[in-house]
Amino acid sequence: MNRKLMIWMVVPVLVTFLTGCPKKKPATPPADIPVETEVVDTPPPATTQEVVQTPPPVTEDEVEDPMLSADLQVVNDELRRRGFSPDVFFEYDEISLSDETRERLARNAELLKAQPTFQVTIEGHADERGTNEYNLALGDRRANAVRDYLGSLGVDGGRLRIITYGEERPVCTESAESCWSQNRRAHMIITGRASVG
Amino acid sequence: MRSKALALTASAVLFVAGLSLPRIFAQEPPPATPPEQDPQVTLVLPNRGQRPLIKLAIPPFRGTQTLSGAAAGAAREMEQTVRRDLENSGYFEIIGPDRIGAVTWSGDMQRDVEPFRALGAETLLLGDLRAEGDRIVFEGRLFDIASAQPILAKRYRGSATVSRRIAHTFADEVIRYLVGKPGISLSSIAFTSDRSGHKEIWVMDYDGQNQRRITGHRSTSMSPAWSPSGDALAYTSFFNGPPSIYVADMATNRKQPVVTSGSMNTTPTFSPDGGRVAFARSEGGNVEIFSTDRSGKGLRRLTHSNAIDTNPSWSPRGSEIAFTSGRAGNPHIYLMDSEGANQRRLTFDGDYNDGASWSPEGDLIAYTSRRGGRFQIAVTNVVTLATRVLTSGAGENESPAFSPDARKIAFVSRRSGRKQIYVMDITGGNVQQVTQEGNNDMPDWSRIPVEP
Numbered sequence: 001m002n003r004k005l006m007i008w009m010v011v012p013v014l015v016t017f018l019t020g021c022p023k024k025k026p027a028t029p030p031a032d033i034p035v036e037t038e039v040v041d042t043p044p045p046a047t048t049q050e051v052v053q054t055p056p057p058v059t060e061d062e063v064e065d066p067m068l069s070a071d072l073q074v075v076n077d078e079l080r081r082r083g084f085s086p087d088v089f090f091e092y093d094e095i096s097l098s099d100e101t102r103e104r105l106a107r108n109a110e111l112l113k114a115q116p117t118f119q120v121t122i123e124g125h126a127d128e129r130g131t132n133e134y135n136l137a138l139g140d141r142r143a144n145a146v147r148d149y150l151g152s153l154g155v156d157g158g159r160l161r162i163i164t165y166g167e168e169r170p171v172c173t174e175s176a177e178s179c180w181s182q183n184r185r186a187h188m189i190i191t192g193r194a195s196v197g
Numbered sequence: 198m199r200s201k202a203l204a205l206t207a208s209a210v211l212f213v214a215g216l217s218l219p220r221i222f223a224q225e226p227p228p229a230t231p232p233e234q235d236p237q238v239t240l241v242l243p244n245r246g247q248r249p250l251i252k253l254a255i256p257p258f259r260g261t262q263t264l265s266g267a268a269a270g271a272a273r274e275m276e277q278t279v280r281r282d283l284e285n286s287g288y289f290e291i292i293g294p295d296r297i298g299a300v301t302w303s304g305d306m307q308r309d310v311e312p313f314r315a316l317g318a319e320t321l322l323l324g325d326l327r328a329e330g331d332r333i334v335f336e337g338r339l340f341d342i343a344s345a346q347p348i349l350a351k352r353y354r355g356s357a358t359v360s361r362r363i364a365h366t367f368a369d370e371v372i373r374y375l376v377g378k379p380g381i382s383l384s385s386i387a388f389t390s391d392r393s394g395h396k397e398i399w400v401m402d403y404d405g406q407n408q409r410r411i412t413g414h415r416s417t418s419m420s421p422a423w424s425p426s427g428d429a430l431a432y433t434s435f436f437n438g439p440p441s442i443y444v445a446d447m448a449t450n451r452k453q454p455v456v457t458s459g460s461m462n463t464t465p466t467f468s469p470d471g472g473r474v475a476f477a478r479s480e481g482g483n484v485e486i487f488s489t490d491r492s493g494k495g496l497r498r499l500t501h502s503n504a505i506d507t508n509p510s511w512s513p514r515g516s517e518i519a520f521t522s523g524r525a526g527n528p529h530i531y532l533m534d535s536e537g538a539n540q541r542r543l544t545f546d547g548d549y550n551d552g553a554s555w556s557p558e559g560d561l562i563a564y565t566s567r568r569g570g571r572f573q574i575a576v577t578n579v580v581t582l583a584t585r586v587l588t589s590g591a592g593e594n595e596s597p598a599f600s601p602d603a604r605k606i607a608f609v610s611r612r613s614g615r616k617q618i619y620v621m622d623i624t625g626g627n628v629q630q631v632t633q634e635g636n637n638d639m640p641d642w643s644r645i646p647v648e649p
Contacts (some may be wrong), residue, residue, distance in 0.1 A: 035336065035350045035351070035352045036350070036351055036352065037352045037353075037354065038351065038352070038353050038354075038357035038366070040353055040354070040359045040362055040363050040366065043488050049475075058222070061603060070582065071339055105584070110590060120310050128347075130528075130549060130551075131478075131508075131528075131549075131551040131552055131565055131595060131596070132419060132420075132638070133463065133508045133521070133551060133552065134505065134507060134508065134521060134523075134528050134551045136461065136463050136464075136477075136507075137434075137461070137463070137479070137505040137507045138505065140460060140461040140479045140484055141479075141482050141484065141505065144460075144479070144481060144482025146483065147482075148482065152332040161460075161462035162439070162461075162482075163438065163439045163440075163460060163477075164440065164460065164479075165417075165435075168396070168417045168419075168435070169256070170415075183230060
């Protein structure tokens with residue numbers, strides 16, 4: 001308190017000592033103050049360039065058998081009609097597969113082994129609770145858990161592609177367990193067909 | 198001759214003020230919002246040059262009435278920006294036009310400072326504006342009121358479009374001169390926003406002004422992380438399939454892939470020398486921390502646990518990395534050396550901790566911490582492990598990011614409905630909302646001023 005006051009009393013003394021007594025009182029703007037000049041230039045406009053690469057579209061001829069359709073939506077619908085489960089669900093913050101999930105995946109595995117050219121994408125999802133970053137990792141682990149199980153049932157791992165969406169692509173957006181339980185899922189979808197080998 | 202004497206005076210003032218700082222100004226202000234539950238060990242927040250406020254008088258800038266059109270608007274903006282920057286800095290008690298009233302200038306400074314001295318002001322800030330062709334010339338001066346002597350004078354010249362930048366530059370000069378510390382008026386905050394219909398990377402000035410979109414992937418892009426020099430932003434995007442790491446060059450707006458192989462590459466953080474990026478990467482369902490150089494070469498695996506390891510934050514000196522791991526059952530913050538050795542647990546309170554942000558001073562880590570079912574912002578001292586919760590109540594407070602002067606934290610809250618970005622002091626007080634439109638998330642505060 002007193003010390004602070006002292007500073008402001010010392011300052012003018014120092015000022016006087018170091019600069020000498022000013023002959024005239026400084027007017028505003030004072031003529032005797034060295035003014036540093038800085039030119040601030042307008043920045044050049046940023047160019048807008050994106051490095052977006054789009055994968056080539058899948059083009060194939062349409063055929064009679066829906067399983068052979070070039071339209072993957074038709075293929076996915078037909079698979080579902082035959083008992084393929086596009087979704088399996090998880091408990092909160094869990095990656096373990098329930099008995100019901102294992103049964104569904106077993107049916108999926110049979111259908112996939114019968115169609116060896118199908119490329120499958122397994123999406124991992126989480127509910128909105130928790131952080132976006134951790135949920136991305138959780139989704140990746142869920143998708144991998146499904147891939148590993150399908151692999152153990154004889155589905156070639158090379159046909160199974162993983163992608164995590166974490167909590168970024170919810171199917172249900174209300175903040176309630178009825179919704180969260182639908183979002184904690186691995187979603188399986190046919191996204192391509194390999195040339196027969 | 199005179200200028201040399203003045204420079205000497207200036208350093209003498211700073212010297213005296215600097216010397217007296219630690220002894221006089223030890224008082225710590227209490228947090229404005231007390232934590233919801235008492236952490237086991239209470240963190241005593243570090244003194245970041247905390248001191249009684251400097252009483253700074255800022256009368257209306259002169260010459261604004263001589264300007265017209267764009268220049269007049271820019272002049273008003275400049276005046277507001279200088280005043281707000283100095284207020285936001287937390288170092289000053291601003292004595293503004295509302296307390297000053299009408300001012301008449303005689304040209305005799307001894308007489309002219311008298312009304313400000315009567316108001317208790319210690320320092321007077323004078324702003325003068327004039328037009329010079331299509332440019333604005335701004336002169337800012339500081340006067341020591343006790344002596345009626347000028348102590349700082351700066352002139353800036355620029356078009357109306359850079360008026361804010363001029364104001365921020367001068368405000369930081371004032372802070373550097375009167376406080377002896379770098380200001381943050383020219384710093385920027387990167388964040389995500391869905392206001393365009395997709396989650397994209399955006400950047401704004403530290404005060405929420407000048408919000409502009411950086412990516413246009415029309416996909417999901419997230420987790421922006423500034424390079425130390427501010428020349429680039431690393432981020433995660435889904436635009437080409439699985440989440441991958443890209444770097445956006447701030448000067449050219451060109452986006453370059455860093456790591457795109459595998460099923461998941463997320464949550465990048467730059468090393469303080471800017472040479473490497475640490476991030477989370479999935480290897481067959483095992484999410485681990487890796488580092489790589491900026492072009493994606495020299496990939497190194499740093500963690501080897503069976504649980505999730507993610508969301509790294511590089512320490513300001515570069516020797517350590519904080520990250521999140523689920524290895525203890527729940528997500529907690531851990532530390533390791535930057536090459537992966539010496540892994541140890543930092544957090545023990547809360548049942549879900551993620552999103553570490555390392556203070557630029559290196560002493561504290563802020564993170565998202567779930568306490569009693571609610572997400573809050575907590576800080577932990579990396580040496581003593583003492584912890585303090587800075588937010589309270591509902592609203593899901595998440596995703597903290599330290600300011601470059603380590604005195605403020607940006608974070609995300611749903612307290613007003615949608616996710617918005619707020620800035621608070623490290624005491625938890627002085628909370629200000631800086632975004633309004635759409636959902637805004639994942640702030641990252643630049644380390645040094647960013648060139649536009």
